[in-house]
Every structure is written in C-alpha cells, then in structure tokens.
Amino acid sequence: MNFADIKHRLDLYEKLMRLDKPIGSLLLLWPTFWALWIATEGHPSWLLVWIFALGTVLMRSAGCVINDFADRDFDPHVERTKGRPLAARLVSVREALTLAVVLMVCAFLLTLPIIRDVWWLALIAVFLAASYPFTKRFFALPQAYLGVAFGFGIPMSFAAATGEVGSLGWTLLLANVFWALAYDTEYAMVDREDDLKIGIRTAAITFGRFDVIAVMLCYAATLGILAIIGWDLHYSARYFSGLIVAAVLAGYHYTLISERERDGCFAAFRHNNWFGAAIFAGIVAEFNLRPWLGG
Numbered sequence: 460m461n462f463a464d465i466k467h468r469l470d471l472y473e474k475l476m477r478l479d480k481p482i483g484s485l486l487l488l489w490p491t492f493w494a495l496w497i498a499t500e501g502h503p504s505w506l507l508v509w510i511f512a513l514g515t516v517l518m519r520s521a522g523c524v525i526n527d528f529a530d531r532d533f534d535p536h537v538e539r540t541k542g543r544p545l546a547a548r549l550v551s552v553r554e555a556l557t558l559a560v561v562l563m564v565c566a567f568l569l570t571l572p573i574i575r576d577v578w579w580l581a582l583i584a585v586f587l588a589a590s591y592p593f594t595k596r597f598f599a600l601p602q603a604y605l606g607v608a609f610g611f612g613i614p615m616s617f618a619a620a621t622g623e624v625g626s627l628g629w630t631l632l633l634a635n636v637f638w639a640l641a642y643d644t645e646y647a648m649v650d651r652e653d654d655l656k657i658g659i660r661t662a663a664i665t666f667g668r669f670d671v672i673a674v675m676l677c678y679a680a681t682l683g684i685l686a687i688i689g690w691d692l693h694y695s696a697r698y699f700s701g702l703i704v705a706a707v708l709a710g711y712h713y714t715l716i717s718e719r720e721r722d723g724c725f726a727a728f729r730h731n732n733w734f735g736a737a738i739f740a741g742i743v744a745e746f747n748l749r750p751w752l753g754g
Contacts, residue, residue, distance in 0.1 A: 489735030501746020606639030701741015
C-alpha cells in the first residue's frame with residue numbers, strides 16, 4: 460500500500476469518525492465542561508480538563524462509527540447519509556468495528572489516572588454509546604437515550620472531581636437530556652421523510668405536528684432545570700445571564716424550525732453549539748469573575 464492509498468484510507472476513517480464535522484463533539488463537550496466547572500467551583504485541574512476533552516472526542520468518534528455500522532443498510536436510502544463510507548461500501552464492516560473498539564479502548568485508558576469510581580461510569584458510557592444507534596429500531600424517543608449517552612460525561616466529571624456524583628450531577632444530566640431532545644429533534648426533522656420510508660423511529664416522527672412546540676418545551680425544561688440549580692446554589696446574576704443568552708438563542712432556533720424546512724432545521728441543530736457555549740460562559744463568569752466583580 461503506497462502513501463496515496465494510506466492517505467485515502469485515513470480520509471475515509473476521518474469521515475467515518477466525523478472528525479470533519481466537530482459539532483457533535485462540541486455538543487458532548489459543553490455539558491461535560493458545565494459539570495467540571497460546577498463540581499470544582501470554577502477550578503478544575505488541567506489534567507481533568509484534557510482527559511475529558513480528549514475522551515469526549517474519542518467517544519463521539521466511536522459512537523459515530525457504531526451508528527454508521529448499525530445504519531449501514533438504511534443510510535444508502537437517505538439523501539444526507541448515502542455518501543457515508545460504510546453506506547457507500549468504501550469501508551468494510553470489519554474495519555469499522557476494529558476502529559470503534561480501538562477508539563473505545565483509548566477512551567477508557569484515559570480514565571485510568573482518575574479514581575476507580577469513574578472506571579465503572581466509563582464502562583456504562585461505552586455501553587450507552589454502543590447501544591444508542593439500535594434504539595432507533597424500537598424506541599419512540601431515541602433522542603432521550605442520546606441525551607443520557609451524550610451527557611454521561613456529567614456524572615463522570617462529578618465523580619472525578621469530588622468522588623461522588625450526588626443529586627446535583629444527576630439533575631444536571633436531566634437538563635442535558637432535555638437539551639439533547641431539543642437539538643436532536645431538530646436534526647431528525649431534516650430526515651423525517653426519509654426516516655418514515657425506511658422505518659426508523661425518531662422524536663420528530665413521534666411528536667408529529669407538535670414537533671416545533673416540543674422542541675421549544677425541551678429548551679424551556681433545560682433552562683428551567685439549570686435555573687433551579689443556580690437558585691439552589693445561590694449563584695449570582697452572572698450565571699443567570701448565560702441562561703438568558705441561551706434562551707434568546709433558543710428563540711432564534713424557533714424562527715429557523717418553524718417552517719420545518721430542512722436547511723433551517725439543520726442550521727438550528729448546528730447553532731446549538733452557541734447555546735451550550737452561552738451556558739458555559741455563564742458558569743465560568745459565576746466562578747472566575749468573582750475576584751474582579753465581587754460576590
């Protein structure tokens with residue numbers, strides 16, 4: 460195999476892992492960082508930050524590979540996914556599964572410097588990532604399951620930083636479940652017609668004509684839970700300013716999805732990066748601006 464062939468295979472693996480589309484990694488990273496900053500009151504160790512950042516990328520990549528393996532016979536019939544390496548038969552099933560295992564093993568090895576309680580949570584995270592793609596066969600709201608899988612960095616962060624998850628960690632995970640329901644329903648709205656033809660179940664199909672209002676209610680639940688957390692922890696206006704910005708962004712998403720056009724729904728999905736970033740900015744401001752602003 461010459462250099463050109465190797466480069467071609469690596470390009471296919473990059474597409475299989477969606478490294479060329481980082482939005483998914485960011486949607487995992489923000490809630491993980493919410494948890495790290497809250498659990499450590501704004502002062503996480505840089506070792507934990509790097510471990511969880513890299514682990515997020517590895518697990519998201521592994522999840523994408525497994526998703527394409529599970530959907531390899533469906534994706535060729537969907538306009539948006541028919542060019543994916545497994546759907547186009549450019550990568551073999553054996554290659555894909557080997558890649559997924561390597562990525563998961565690497566992600567698990569990252570947890571070894573952390574306390575053992577995190578190891579068990581990491582194993583659960585691996586199971587969630589590996590099983591999520593198959594929930595679209597039988598579960599009416601697979602996006603809720605995705606919210607648990609995408610948010611499992613939250614309990615892991617609390618366990619790594621404090622030695623326990625506690626009610627705060629699980630409550631924050633619940634907020635992430637509602638957020639994932641919102642943004643992944645927007646994503647599912649893009650493929651609704653194709654999914655109906657091939658028999659895939661999604662929240663967009665389950666919600667039907669109430670899909671837009673369901674998305675907005677999920678945003679409201681996310682922000683409501685986060686507001687309750689801030690109230691219980693006596694956070695200042697700095698924290699709530701992040702929630703206000705996120706609420707404005709959610710309102711903007713309504714304008715993108717209200718007509719249910721594919722381009723608008725996909726744009727709203729991608730724009731959720733800023734929703735998560737706004738919440739994180741509020742958390743950082745709450746803890747790391749205190750020396751300058753007081754409180």
